[in-house]
Amino acid sequence: MTAVDLGMPGLPTAPRGVGHLRGDEPFPDAARTALRNGQQRANLGHATTTIRNKRARVVAELPDWAQLREAGRALKAATMARLDDHLEELERQVTAHGGTVHWARDANEANEIVTRLVQATGATEVVKVKSMATQEIGLNEALEAAGLDVFETDLAELIVQLGEDKPSHILVPAIHKNRAEIREIFARTIPGVDPGLTDDPRQLAMAARAHLRERFLRARVAVSGANFGVAETGTLCVVESEGNGRMCLTLPDTLITVMGIEKVVPTWRDLEVFLQLLPRSSTGERMNPYTSTWAGVTPGDGPQEFHLVLLDNGRTAVLADEVGREALHCIRCSACLNVCPVYERTGGHAYGSVYPGPIGAILSPQLTGVEDNASLPYASSLCGACYDVCPVAIDIPKILVHLRGEHVEAQTRLTPEAAAFRALSAAMSRPWLWHLTQRASRLGRLLARGKPTLPRVLPPPASGWTRSRDLPTPPTSTFVESWTREHGR
Amino acid sequence: MKVALFATCLVDTLTPQVARATAVLLQRLGHEVVVPPTQACCGQMHVNTGYRREAVPIVANHVRAFAGAEAIVAPSGSCVASIHHQQADVARRAGEHRLADDAAELAGRTYELSQFLVDVLGVTDVGAYYPHRVTYHPTCHSLRLLRVGDRPLQLLRAVRGLELVELPGAEQCCGFGGTFAVKNADTSTAMLTDKMANVLSTHAEVCTAGDASCLLHIGGGLSRLKAGTRTVHLAEILASTEEAVTPDQTTRPAMSV
Amino acid sequence: MSAREDVLGRIRQALGPDRTTPAEVVRDYRLTDGRPPGDPALLDLLVDRVEDYRATVLRCAPEEIGATVAAALDQGLGAGWATRDVVVAPGLPAEWRPTGSDVDDDRPPVQLAARSAAVTAVAVAIAETGTLVLDGSPACGRRALSLLPDCLVCVVLADQVAGSVPEALARLDPLRPLTMVSGPSATSDIELQRVEGVHGPRTLLVVLVG
Numbered sequence: 038m039t040a041v042d043l044g045m046p047g048l049p050t051a052p053r054g055v056g057h058l059r060g061d062e063p064f065p066d067a068a069r070t071a072l073r074n075g076q077q078r079a080n081l082g083h084a085t086t087t088i089r090n091k092r093a094r095v096v097a098e099l100p101d102w103a104q105l106r107e108a109g110r111a112l113k114a115a116t117m118a119r120l121d122d123h124l125e126e127l128e129r130q131v132t133a134h135g136g137t138v139h140w141a142r143d144a145n146e147a148n149e150i151v152t153r154l155v156q157a158t159g160a161t162e163v164v165k166v167k168s169m170a171t172q173e174i175g176l177n178e179a180l181e182a183a184g185l186d187v188f189e190t191d192l193a194e195l196i197v198q199l200g201e202d203k204p205s206h207i208l209v210p211a212i213h214k215n216r217a218e219i220r221e222i223f224a225r226t227i228p229g230v231d232p233g234l235t236d237d238p239r240q241l242a243m244a245a246r247a248h249l250r251e252r253f254l255r256a257r258v259a260v261s262g263a264n265f266g267v268a269e270t271g272t273l274c275v276v277e278s279e280g281n282g283r284m285c286l287t288l289p290d291t292l293i294t295v296m297g298i299e300k301v302v303p304t305w306r307d308l309e310v311f312l313q314l315l316p317r318s319s320t321g322e323r324m325n326p327y328t329s330t331w332a333g334v335t336p337g338d339g340p341q342e343f344h345l346v347l348l349d350n351g352r353t354a355v356l357a358d359e360v361g362r363e364a365l366h367c368i369r370c371s372a373c374l375n376v377c378p379v380y381e382r383t384g385g386h387a388y389g390s391v392y393p394g395p396i397g398a399i400l401s402p403q404l405t406g407v408e409d410n411a412s413l414p415y416a417s418s419l420c421g422a423c424y425d426v427c428p429v430a431i432d433i434p435k436i437l438v439h440l441r442g443e444h445v446e447a448q449t450r451l452t453p454e455a456a457a458f459r460a461l462s463a464a465m466s467r468p469w470l471w472h473l474t475q476r477a478s479r480l481g482r483l484l485a486r487g488k489p490t491l492p493r494v495l496p497p498p499a500s501g502w503t504r505s506r507d508l509p510t511p512p513t514s515t516f517v518e519s520w521t522r523e524h525g526r
Numbered sequence: 527m528k529v530a531l532f533a534t535c536l537v538d539t540l541t542p543q544v545a546r547a548t549a550v551l552l553q554r555l556g557h558e559v560v561v562p563p564t565q566a567c568c569g570q571m572h573v574n575t576g577y578r579r580e581a582v583p584i585v586a587n588h589v590r591a592f593a594g595a596e597a598i599v600a601p602s603g604s605c606v607a608s609i610h611h612q613q614a615d616v617a618r619r620a621g622e623h624r625l626a627d628d629a630a631e632l633a634g635r636t637y638e639l640s641q642f643l644v645d646v647l648g649v650t651d652v653g654a655y656y657p658h659r660v661t662y663h664p665t666c667h668s669l670r671l672l673r674v675g676d677r678p679l680q681l682l683r684a685v686r687g688l689e690l691v692e693l694p695g696a697e698q699c700c701g702f703g704g705t706f707a708v709k710n711a712d713t714s715t716a717m718l719t720d721k722m723a724n725v726l727s728t729h730a731e732v733c734t735a736g737d738a739s740c741l742l743h744i745g746g747g748l749s750r751l752k753a754g755t756r757t758v759h760l761a762e763i764l765a766s767t768e769e770a771v772t773p774d775q776t777t778r779p780a781m782s783v
Numbered sequence: 784m785s786a787r788e789d790v791l792g793r794i795r796q797a798l799g800p801d802r803t804t805p806a807e808v809v810r811d812y813r814l815t816d817g818r819p820p821g822d823p824a825l826l827d828l829l830v831d832r833v834e835d836y837r838a839t840v841l842r843c844a845p846e847e848i849g850a851t852v853a854a855a856l857d858q859g860l861g862a863g864w865a866t867r868d869v870v871v872a873p874g875l876p877a878e879w880r881p882t883g884s885d886v887d888d889d890r891p892p893v894q895l896a897a898r899s900a901a902v903t904a905v906a907v908a909i910a911e912t913g914t915l916v917l918d919g920s921p922a923c924g925r926r927a928l929s930l931l932p933d934c935l936v937c938v939v940l941a942d943q944v945a946g947s948v949p950e951a952l953a954r955l956d957p958l959r960p961l962t963m964v965s966g967p968s969a970t971s972d973i974e975l976q977r978v979e980g981v982h983g984p985r986t987l988l989v990v991l992v993g
Contacts (some may be wrong), residue, residue: 048793048796048797049793051567051804051958064710065709065710065711065712068710068712068713072712072713072716079934080974083974084975085975086972087974087975087976088971088975091975100813101811101812101813103813104811104812107809107990108808108810108811108812109804110804110810111808111809112808113805114593114682114805114808115805115808116682117798118798118802118803118804118805119805120794120798121794121795121798124790124791124794125791128787134958139786140785140786140787140789140790141786141790142786142789142790168978190982191972191983192970192972192973193972196972209971209972209975211972211973212975215974216973216974219778219973226931236554238973238974238976238978239978239980241973242972242973242978242980242981243971243980246980246981246982249982250896253982254893254896255893267957270957270958272957272958278968278969278971278981279968279969279970279972279981279982279983280968280981280982280983280984281928281981281982283926283962283982283983284930284982284983286926287926287927287930288892288893288927288959298569298790298794305952305957306949306952306953308952309952309953310810310812312948312952312963313948316912320971320975320977321914322977323832323835323911323913323965323967324912324913324914324963324965325965325967326836326964326965326966326967326969326983327962327963327964327968327983328961328962328963328966329926329960329961329962329963330957330960330961331960331961332958332959332960334958335959335960337889337925338919338925338926338927338960339925339926339927339960347790349790351791353790353793353794353796353797354797356794356797356798357796357797361799378698378699378701378717379710379713379717381729381779382713382716382717382720383713383716388766414576415705415706415709415710416710416713417703417706418666418701418702418703418704418706418714418717419574419666419668419701419704419706420667420670420672420699420703421666421667421668421670422666422699424670425670433793435611436933438573438574438576438578438612439577439656440575441575442576442577442578443576444576444861445575445576445577445578446576446579454575455577457582458572458575458577459577459934461572461584462577462580462581462583462584465535465566465567465569465584465587466566466583466584466585466586466587467587468563468564468565468566468587468591471566471567475538475539475943478539490749493750493993496584498708499708501707501708501709501711502707502708502711502746504711505711505715505718505750506707506715506718506746506747506750507745507746507747507749507750508746508748509540509541509742510656511539511540512540512541512542514542515533515538515539515542516533516537516538516542516543516545516546516559516561517533517538517545517563517565519542519546520545520546520549520561521561521563524561
């Protein structure tokens with residue numbers, strides 16, 4: 038296939054009916070429910086404040102943070118511009134070192150490939166390293182539907198899995214739970230757990246260790262994601278903390294890694310940038326406890342069968358948008374979630390996608406097509422805190438605004454909102470009509486009946502404001518009007 | 527210097543005393559103030575809500591209204607940020623390259639009030655008198671898009687009689703966000719509640735900022751709660767003098783201008 | 784069409800016929816720490832950073848390595864540990880090994896879980912981040928060795944201590960299976976509070992030579 042002109046039918050987005058990129062209800066509705074959960078808000082406020090401060094401290098420690106950030110941005114931009122070449126090189130190198138590379142157009146295809154590979158080993162159990170890509174495609178559900186037992190081994194993922202909950206954060210999927218709630222889940226669901234289990238985080242971590250240890254030791258197949266895949270050497274990289282990743286990457290006979298195509302980096306040297314940016318941005322540590330890298334298969338050390346599944350699932354559709362493609366630069370640190378005033382209050386579930394927070398609000402709608410997640414680009418006050426902390430300088434507010442434009446322009450029927458904005462545009466571009474409009478707003482004075490504020494009960498959309506805030510009574514004259522009257526033209 | 531004042535659509539329509547204060551302040555500092563009568567809006571609300579095509583004629587009107595101005599000053603970080611970061615982009619996207627160039631050129635001469643005072647005029651003591659306990663909320667677009675930094679605080683510290691108290695969690699958004707306040711009213715209100723809690727914790731009489739829009743939000747919330755703390759734009763504080771101080775300076779519209 | 788051809792074709796379509804040539808990536812961040820590997824200040828920095836992760840550092844002279852490894856095991860396992868409970872990397876110099884310790888061989892890796900402690904060398908250490916890098920060489924051992932025993936002792940030689948991440952990566956072979964270790968295993972999954980000791984070794988002891 039050769040290059041095709043832009044303007045051809047759009048590239049396929051992530052399919053419906055599989056995976057976890059679409060919510061059941063629009064963000065404002067989901068948020069309304071979430072905001073009532075005071076315990077969750079307290080947990081999130083506590084956790085995000087802790088991590089924000091840790092991040093700020095270790096970032097300030099590096100005198101060259103700004104240069105690293107710019108290098109990270111430039112490396113990602115350069116990689117995307119030659120994504121096809123880098124993926125082909127990655128495939129060559131992984132293959133040369135004893136791995137097998139598979140390509141998946143979408144979630145269904147990736148799930149089929151992984152299921153087939155697991156079944157071919159004869160194993161009935163799979164241990165998993167926390168991975169956003171496999172959550173995105175709903176791999177666990179697919180494997181379970183094929184009769185396989187899937188064990189999440191990351192502590193937070195385990196909490197979510199045992200609690201029959203959903204992840205709410207990219208890095209810490211159980212961030213919405215506090216220690217007491219986690220103790221309750223463990224006490225209820227872990228067979229043979231010490232009945233004297235307290236909510237001490239150390240004790241809870243030990244309970245998870247005991248619960249999973251046997252599984253690690255008997256596991257024959259593991260599934261992981263990848264933080265980076267180095268094209269020039271075929272080296273895959275997984276960044277983690279607990280050692281559950283190492284268990285999965287080292288002990289089983291077969292390792293299957295599902296990697297989004299945007300995770301490729303051209304050279305080994307590029308990791309010198311990302312391995313500085315990622316840990317400081319994500320857990321606020323100088324370095325995460327464990328980083329594992331491997332190239333294909335190493336005789337006598339680790340899995341002797343390695344499969345790499347390269348996943349599209351809407352990523353090429355994102356790549357086609359010159360403004361929005363920056364979302365593919367994301368290294369999944371979650372710093373933007375931790376500083377987001379919206380995320381901090383609503384939590385991750387309100388976003389309806391495995392990618393919550395600011396990055397989710399630009400990534401999910403692009404992966405699914407903006408109309409399938411149309412409320413997400415509006416789930417931001419555009420305060421810009423996310424852009425400031427992004428280690429690869431993704432201009433999230435700019436892309437949010439861009440996607441709002443894409444949504445508005447995708448409408449085929451005139452909505453009341455669009456009619457109002459068009460009318461306002463007509464007025465604001467014609468001074469005489471604008472002055473007339475401003476004068477008309479003074480009709481609000483009639484509603485105010487001499488009071489300094491308007492009544493609380495107004496029809497929508499004004500009610501969205503007046504339900505919780507007063508709206509001042511419009512003044513008798515605008516500034517421009519009175520100034521012009523005083524000073525002449 | 528001859529300064530063209532861009533009142534902004536919101537200030538002009540709802541809080542004209544903020545534009546008046548800006549004009550008074552600049553005149554007191556010895557500058558000539560002109561108010562182009564055909565000005566309307568920078569187009570930010572349209573762009574940020576997704577109506578970027580509809581924003582283009584608004585940008586065109588803005589560029590026409592201020593053509594030839596030596597320096598343009600607005601009492602709003604948000605609108606100035608939109609002029610700097612959005613106007614040329616939306617024009618170019620619509621294929622209006624001439625307009626985009628003109629908008630970019632005009633943006634180069636457009637300043638937020640505190641930046642204009644500190645960077646262009648080189649003053650921090652504007653001779654103001656304001657005998658109140660004041661806390662300052664750095665609005666998001668002033669802080670992160672324009673990078674005004676501590677310029678407003680420098681200006682406030684030089685005001686006679688003013689007691690400046692630090693706002694806890696100052697850099698957190700108040701939840702306004704333009705149409706966000708209506709489209710996501712519940713989340714916006716949750717953010718506002720926390721902002722108000724911080725404002726009230728300072729026991730300040732006045733909460734000030736460089737954006738009338740955010741102050742309308744915070745002030746609207748405080749007013750609903752019948753809290754005593756009022757919101758006053760930075761320009762109004764800087765315009766105040768011993769002679770002209772009024773007992774009830776708030777961003778509620780003055781009944782006469 | 785195969786999925787491979789399809790995905791590559793989509794990428795080409797997305798980027799368009801006249802894709803922009805990316806600008807050269809400027810690497811104006813610190814490529815070196817400025818101090819040569821093994822510089823005494825770097826060793827002090829490494830100690831500070833490793834201890835910050837709540838790992839233990841024991842410093843010694845080159846001729847004291849064997850005794851210091853034993854002292855580290857005393858700390859990690861408590862006095863009176865049995866040498867058979869300690870498994871060492873096959874390429875670990877003989878004089879570093881506790882007498883009678885078990886030498887790792889090609890046994891099934893899960894059997895290593897029965898051992899209380901492992902002793903390995905490292906390939907490189909990074910002072911600024913407090914990181915030890917094991918590269919699967921005979922002296923570092925296979926990955927399972929530094930993973931399964933609950934106590935890990937790593938011997939770091941002065942000239943293996945690089946200042947920065949870029950310097951360290953340049954000294955590593957990306958084709959080897961690498962494990963970067965920064966403190967004992969840890970989690971921040973409960974209220975984002977760091978707790979040391981989960982699935983990997985709960986105790987990390989570093990013998991720093993020089």
